[in-house]
Amino acid sequence: MQTTSTPATPAAPGTTPDELLLPVPDEDGAPFWEYAAQGELRVQACAAPACGKLRFPPRPCCPHCRSFDSEWRLMSGRGRIWSYVRPHPPLLPAYAAQAPYNVILVELADAPQIRLVGNLVTSPDAPLDSVDPARLRIGARVQVVFTETGGTPVPRWVLEKS
């Protein structure tokens, strides 16, 4: 247990102070996280006028028309749970402390072939195990929210109000 008088231990690279893993963006993925910092869920799309197809994960060129021109398209942030798991230990300590939590796979309402891994929470800053497991259901409608974890904004998901 850490007290206020103890000097804070610097977090290991790539982790939050409480040792959850932070995203380590690559060059192609960096814009996603930069937009997330502005509270926007954006997905890479081909910028060639005749194509315009969305793609995920981000990459240098379009697999449909091979154009290297891309843009980041704003999504509505709505989606549906495509699947989910509830990890139990053995896990990294920070995750074990919240286990069993949920990890969901969300298919975006705007683009069902784009599926994002995330967590279903009761509110943006709530713990990963904050939602009653009985409420986890394939097909459930969810809405993106953003939370700051270790200074890095990451998307999380809440159940859409019906």
Added chain:
Amino acid sequence: MAATLKDATAIVGIGQTAFAKQLPQSEKELACRAILAALDDAGIDPSEVDAFSSYTMEETDEVEVAKAIGAGDVTFFSKIGYGGGGSCATVGHLAAAVATGQASVGVAWRSRKRGSGPRPWKNTAVQLPTPGQWTRPFGLLRPADEIGMLARRYMHEYGATRDHLFNVAMACRNRANENPAAMMYERPLTREMYMTARMISDPLCLFDNCLETDGALACVIVSAERARDCRQKPVYVHSVAQGLPSQHHGMVNYWNDDPLSGPAWTAARHLWKQADFGPQDVDVAQIYDAFTPLIPLSLEGYGFCGRGEGASFTEGGALEIGGRLPINTGGGGLSEAYVHGFNLINEGVKQLRGISTAQVPDAATCLVTAGEGVPTSAILLRA
């Protein structure tokens, strides 16, 4: 097409170390012991080895192995990507090398200390930017979590149940109970044990996961012509294939049009195209089983049943000895040992030699597959 690999080469030697949660020897020593045992089984002197093949996550390089065993000049070596997906491709690469005259005696091997060594996902430094940045921060940390996600969807979409996954775990355990070399020899599994087991990544419980094992295996490949003069009955490499499907994304194949159609489908198409027989003619199968859901998915991918029918295929003892398709007759990764699928190759050879501890009577054809979910490979063996 000038050359064909069909029955041009054969596996003539197999070797293995003990399998255990913890072995005292290093991975390098275990590799050498398995390789020397396989060469001895074939009756080939180590100095004749001129080709090696391994797959990624193998810690010992062929340079080290070649030096240690006293191999001759080596003219072919390859290392196949994607971990457990590469197991069968080692045989495929060596078969191609031998069939095209690049080498004459090939050795494939796998040595691991996963029982007593570190687990890759414990090291946060190895989280790769792609696709780790899209999964790890959310606590999707382990292969069990990644496959669990597909398993839940599969159950939802096709009505598969935990009882179906239990059928898989049970078939493997029953075979291990007959195999004195298996880690789960004399350790029976019951439905109650399965249903009350602790969860690892719900919907996957403890018994849906492969074992953590220390151990090594190897096999020796030569031309069909030379095989006739070796110590053991040759087991011919009939067809080989690798599979990396269009727009595939690795174990988190969540961004494909159909995430439930993994690399098995791609490998299978090529495998059967090159073969003289089809799935209905397979006497016994060794199917990569790091997790139980990989079995129904692979049964569909390799054409033993239709889409969505993999779970119901497991009913009525189909996977047991005497059933429609006996699988993983040494116990597989779930109950013999998890040596990244290499034990499945050697078990296939044992079946076609007629020396398995759970022998399928008169087995003449065997499918062996590598890890489904990652870019994969498969071989068809025939007696």
